[in-house]
Amino acid sequence: MMNQWNQEHRNDEYYKKAKKQDYRSRASFKLLQLNRKYKIIKKGDSVVDLGAAPGGWSQVALEAAGEDGLVIAVDLNWIKPFPEENFWGIKGDFTQEETINEIKRTLQGKAQVIISDAAPKLSGIKDLDQLRVMDLAQTVLQISDSVLKYKGNIIMKVFQGEGYPELLKEVKRNFQTVRTTKPPSSRKKSGEMYIVGRGFRRAGKQN
Numbered sequence: 694m695m696n697q698w699n700q701e702h703r704n705d706e707y708y709k710k711a712k713k714q715d716y717r718s719r720a721s722f723k724l725l726q727l728n729r730k731y732k733i734i735k736k737g738d739s740v741v742d743l744g745a746a747p748g749g750w751s752q753v754a755l756e757a758a759g760e761d762g763l764v765i766a767v768d769l770n771w772i773k774p775f776p777e778e779n780f781w782g783i784k785g786d787f788t789q790e791e792t793i794n795e796i797k798r799t800l801q802g803k804a805q806v807i808i809s810d811a812a813p814k815l816s817g818i819k820d821l822d823q824l825r826v827m828d829l830a831q832t833v834l835q836i837s838d839s840v841l842k843y844k845g846n847i848i849m850k851v852f853q854g855e856g857y858p859e860l861l862k863e864v865k866r867n868f869q870t871v872r873t874t875k876p877p878s879s880r881k882k883s884g885e886m887y888i889v890g891r892g893f894r895r896a897g898k899q900n
């Protein structure tokens with residue numbers, strides 16, 4: 694018998710839309726809505742998608758960046774490849790240096806955009822989970838230091854709680870304009886928030 698979560702999920706408007714429009718996840722609509730509002734990904738952009746499986750955000754990024762763009766998708770889990778030649782999947786842990794090096798090798802330069810919908814495995818212990826969420830978000834910021842182009846953009850998922858104000862401050866130090874937002878397709882009862890940063894301005898990094 695179907696449990697309550699599955700039942701609610703299947704009745705969900707965005708779940709149905711994702712099925713109908715051939716998106717791999719309902720999460721696709723979050724990036725669609727964020728990108729429509731903030732114009733983060735443009736044609737020809739190189740995009741690094743951190744925590745990308747099963748690939749719903751990558752699909753949207755591929756559409757937004759077009760055939761002259763590049764999408765590199767990284768996840769602990771295998772991501773079924775897309776037919777587009779400008780898609781590159783990496784199975785790996787982005788907290789590990791070898792994975793970062795593989796991203797850099799594939800990029801052959803730097804990315805205009807980093808998107809991260811990454812979420813750690815939850816233990817159910819609230820404080821520990823918040824710590825893991827914040828650790829992962831800090832790692833995403835560190836990756837932007839070496840992977841993102843000067844004036845590049847970022848979208849990252851976070852959960853409000855311990856460590857969130859400090860993280861937000863750090864994003865504000867690193868980007869010219871920063872917004873926090875919850876797209877309409879993000880479930881109201883979910884504590885997730887998205888930080889949108891534009892204009893990466895790390896000192897001395899002009900490329």
Ligand SMILES: C[S@@+](CC[C@H](N)C(=O)[O-])C[C@H]1O[C@@H](n2cnc3c(N)ncnc32)[C@H](O)[C@@H]1O
Binds near residue numbers: 770788814829
């Ligand atoms: C909510 S899902 C992403 C959904 C995706 N944006 C989509 O639209 O299909 C979060 C993903 O983060 C991945 N993840 C969490 N920690 C990771 C890490 N350290 N390295 C790589 N992927 C990670 C998980 O494996 C999971 O697939």
